[in-house]
Amino acid sequence: MTQLITNPIEQVKPHASVDKPTYGFVSTEEILNTFRAKGWNATSTQIGKPRKADKIGFQKHLIRLDNTTLGEIDGLTGENASRVQLCLVNSHDGTGALRILWGVFRVACLNGLISGPTFREFKAVHSKNIMQRLAEGIEDMTDGMADVVDAVKKLQGSTFGADAQDAFVKSLVDARLSGIGRIISVNYASALYARRMQDAGTDAYTLANRVQEAIMRGGIEYVYERDVKDAQGNVTGTRVIHARTRRLQSVPAQIRLNRLVWDEALKHAA
Secondary structure, three states: OOOOOOOHHHOOOOOHHHOOOOOOOOOHHHHHHHHHHOOOEEEEEEEOOOOOHHHOOOOOEEEEEEOOOOOOOOOOOHHHOEEEEEEEEEOOOOOOOEEEEEEEEEHHHOEEEEOOOOOOOEEEOOOOOHHHHHHHHHHHHHHOOHHHHHHHHHHHOOEOOHHHHHHHHHHHHHHHHOOOOEEEEEEHHHHHOOOOHHHOOOEHHHHHHHHHHHHHHOOOEEEEEEEEEOOOOOEEEEEEEEEEOOOOOOHHHHHHHHHHHHHHHHHHOO
16 A cells, blocks of 8 residues: 655655646655755755645645855844745645745744745746756855845844834734734734844844744734624624734745735835
8 A cells, every 4th residue: 555645845746636747746855955965955844734635745835944154144233143044835736836935044033034025036837847947046046145135134224113113013913814804903012022132122124023923923912703603503693802813834824924024124124
């Protein structure tokens, strides 16, 4: 009996829905070997939870990679010590192309931003020449890191005015809470909680990382209204619920909101 592979990084074939001659399947392990040959090694992995059981072992995954030869970004304060990463996004179920994004890992909070849509990325569809394109993409993204380094330094040297900070936090928290339903109120200040003394800074880079951590790890306070139903499913009233967000599990949502933090920070910083 063939053993079921539940980890998409160990997957050796594509999902049945895309198993066709035009689909260029390459295992994530082979892709990581190409990164290693160019000095990039995986440091963390996040695997999505598919909605359909038959997608288990083929679902989207996010892998962060470090290159120890590059070191930390020069010119940052000790609290903001950070290094540039590459972020690999891949799947074997036909839900998206292979992508490489820039990431920035802030050591103090063991957390990482991902560069937003306003910054370039590498994307390759799963075709027969994907490995050749991958090698070129890794080199291109590595060579272009000056852009993301400059952005980090700009954020550290910038601050948010009161109105800009409010707009920054509100846009991100509202995006995190979208889809919840009948929200009555939100404690936006709960997204600014400093979890450690290194997070107490007022520069835009520190603040962006604080908010990003709240978005990803949870703890944002809000109040919403929920229907109360009887045994037959009929709505008999409503109930007010006081809640906090939980850790964000969805890989696509993590990527989308992480990139939104990046773009919103650069937009509002001055």
